[in-house]
Amino acid sequence: MAAHMSYEDQKKLVLKGLKILGFITIIEVLVALTAKGHLIPGLEFTGPMHYIYMLAMAAFSLYKAYFIVFFFMHLSSEVRGLRWSVLLPTMLLVWAIIAFFNEGSAWGHRREQIRKKNREEVKAPANGSLDYDKETTMFLI
């Protein structure tokens, strides 16, 4: 617990927390508006810049999360065992994020492929006859 801090120091920490969280939020919003082309005309983050932007946003948010958990929820002043018993399980989420985002992109590729195939126009073979599968009643192309 933050019991070893004086009351004045505690109040200072609170004010510091407000400043840090508020400041990061403002930065986040300004960066987001710039990235999407609302602040500087003609400037919009695309391609690799967009990925850097997304990573930066995630980093800002993780820092805010760290600050809230360690100083507002006082996890930094808890016993080491308690700290790790809460933090270690969340590491599982790292894999969940990698796996599911990868899976999501794979769905996206499939969807794109289906749309492309659906738009393709079917041409009859040169000899004029289509192979016909009697069991599935489908043309084999």
Added chain:
Amino acid sequence: MASEAAVLENRQEQDEHLWSGGKSPFKASYGKLMMWYFLLTDAFTFAGFLISYGALRFSSVTWPVADFVFQKVPFFDVETPLVFVTFMTFVLIVSSVTMVRAVQEGQRENRKGVVIWMLATILGGLTFLSCQAWEWTTLIKAEGVTLTTNPFSMHEESGTYLSGEDLTGMGYTKVKKDFHGATSTYFLRNGVADMEENRFFVKTDHHGVSHAGESFEAGRPYLITIRHDTHQYEHAAYKNGNGDVVREAFGPKAFGDLFFFITGFHGFHVFSGVCFLTIIMLNSASGIYGARKNGYEMVEKIGLYWHFVDLVWVFVFLVFYLL
């Protein structure tokens, strides 16, 4: 002053008894420890939701553009992306800060301080909930986003919106039909049945201003206008690069589901937080916790929960509004 060896021996002795019961190896009470583990499980629930949002978003070719969807501000008829939701974020941050103050006053056994700061926290929570109610109302009523329909999307190709004359010139028939007592005007390709999915409209925004003749590029966001008198979504007709007449399509359905479900689940946490804060504030005021002489531990426990709600919002704000 004890020698180093004596200190070490004493510590080993303590360790031996550490796990034999009666002591808390984590130096935290049962209630506080279980609050931590509850929050850990809750973090997994939210992470599951947010990760499914990410997976579904990556799987869709188009996705509504957040700064286009969330640009309304109550009382002002302006379009300012992200401003209102930034305000909501600040409300939660400030209510988290007042909560820390309440916990600190509790540790000093200052009953009046606890009650005042908790009251401030409750007001913050209520303000946040009101903002969310307004945001939901705008999305559902004014813009027509529901669990099954999402009129927000993003153009996949560039094109030009067509006017009524353009459409009749191309051989489309103008049709007028009454819905809920109001007349809707749309265009049909000749010989095509008058079904909802065949109707072409002239691009008009919620103020009734026509946007026919305007061009757009691929990647630009759009909203299929819902007319409030006819209750019809008016899918605008546009001409793409190949000269085909195309109808604006609905955006991915998952957007509305995810938005209402995840922000709703978070809002429900805020709501239950406000309820518990109120109960604990009243108990603090009555002096129950003061009599326990444990530094208002109940206030500390609900404080953990309240900070967690703020923590979740950090990530909801990230995925729904910033990215």
